[in-house]
Amino acid sequence: MFNRRDMGLDAWRVDMPVETFLRIVKAFDLELYDISFQKTAICFYAHVWQRRNIVYALKEAELVATTGAIAYLLRSLRKPYRLLALLISMLLWYVCSQxxxxxxxxxxxxxxxxxxxxxxxxxxxxxxxxxxxxxxxxxxxxxxxxxxxxxxxxxxxxxxxxxxxxxKEFAKLQVLKQDALIAQEDGVIAQFEVSHGSKCRRVNEFVHKGEKLVDNVLLDSKGQEAKTDVEGRVYAYVWKDVRVTMPSNRLPKSLQFFDLLMEARRIASLDFRIGDKISKENILQFSTDMGKIEMVVHYTLYKDITTPR
Incomplete structure (x- = not known):
């Protein structure tokens, strides 16, 4: 939050009775900080913006110093070379910005x-x-x-x-089709990315291979069927078990595990298209039997199930 005190304060000193000082401060509603009462004087701080009011209300007050950013700015402006540098910087900034x-x-x-x-x-x-x-x-x-x-x-x-x-030679003109989007495999619908067509199913609904997900038929205002273009994809969560094996060797078990896991991931993602990904990975088995190391991994895949592969 912006604090006006950080911008700068004037340090003042005034010689007068305390009662008179307090009465004037209250009468003119002056906002003062760090008031200290000394033997012969009263010292206090006030915002730079109040300088005119203080001079008017406390005519005997003496400005001792100014602190903060405003003080630095005022001191800088008293030195011609700093003022010149500031003006040149502002001019350069304006020219560059334009x-x-x-x-x-x-x-x-x-x-x-x-x-x-x-x-x-x-x-x-x-x-x-x-x-x-x-x-x-x-x-x-x-x-x-x-x-x-x-x-x-x-x-x-x-x-x-x-x-x-x-x-123009790189631009691809997309021709819309009127074919319905059909599920290519079983899964639970995760997301529709459809710009044309009529959705037949809902998110989180389980669908089977061959079922229609986005139809190419709409009902008009008279209740009659009308053909429409279909464009888009339907993503779903599908499941796949991958079994991979390798001959037993003298490599550390951690490296054997890593090699088999990378191979399982490669197989699981062989037919991936843009937007497809591995959602979850659950290792069901990792064992050695008769000179063979075997791993079985259960995958939950996030896939476009409407585009033939």
């Missing part, structure tokens, strides 16, 4: 990166330059490069413009 020093172009294809750079030069954006209308620059680029760039975005990071883009 100047674009670099333009960072990010995206696929060096050819298109050079094309954007040369187009910026033609449009008059040669660094360093005074900060301009970023939205206007983006609009001009999009118009000039509409036949080459599928997507373009521009934003500012300090004294730098950042331009990201996707060339």
């Amino acid at each position: 100047t674009v020093l670099t333009i960072d172009i990010r995206g696929e294809s060096e050819k298109h990166r050079q094309l954007i750079a040369s187009t910026l030069q033609e449009l008059g954006y040669r660094t360093p330059f005074y900060d301009k209308d970023l939205a206007e620059m983006k609009a001009k680029l999009k118009k000039r490069l509409e036949n080459d760039i599928a997507w373009l975005e521009a934003y500012q990071e300090g004294s730098r413009y950042v331009i990201t883009y996707t060339p």
Whole structure:
């Protein structure tokens, strides 16, 4: 929390009777700190902001010193070279904040990166330059490069413009299908990532392989069925037991355990797609029998169960 005392206090000294001093302080509602009564004087601290009020109320008061950040600032301003340094720093800060020093172009294809750079030069954006209308620059680029760039975005990071883009040859146009999403294996639904289609099941519901999870049929306002596009994935928790073995050897048991566990994880994740992961791992068996080391691991997997593998 902001404390005004940390900003700075004035140290005052005044020669007057204590009763008179207290009466004046109360009458003018002065906010004072650390009051000390000495034999011939009264010493106290007050906010710098109250200096005018104290001079008016306690005309005999003498300003002894100023403490805190404001005192440092006032002392600095009395020295010309510090004041000059402060002004130069403020000027440099203003100039830098209003100047674009670099333009960072990010995206696929060096050819298109050079094309954007040369187009910026033609449009008059040669660094360093005074900060301009970023939205206007983006609009001009999009118009000039509409036949080459599928997507373009521009934003500012300090004294730098950042331009990201996707060339048309890299842009993938996704064609929506009207096929329902069907469960490819048993599991408990964990999450729907569906942008089109009608959900048939709920989160935490157990489903079997072959059951419909997202339908391609919707009911319109008249209660009639209408075909709709389907897009998305359904993630579920599924279970899998993995059994791995290796010949018995002289390696420490901890290394044998580690090797088998890594192999089990590799097998469990063989058909993983983006977003799939191992949720839980439970080792059911780790034993040696007749010159063979065996491990059985029970896995709970978080998987997309609607995309054929």
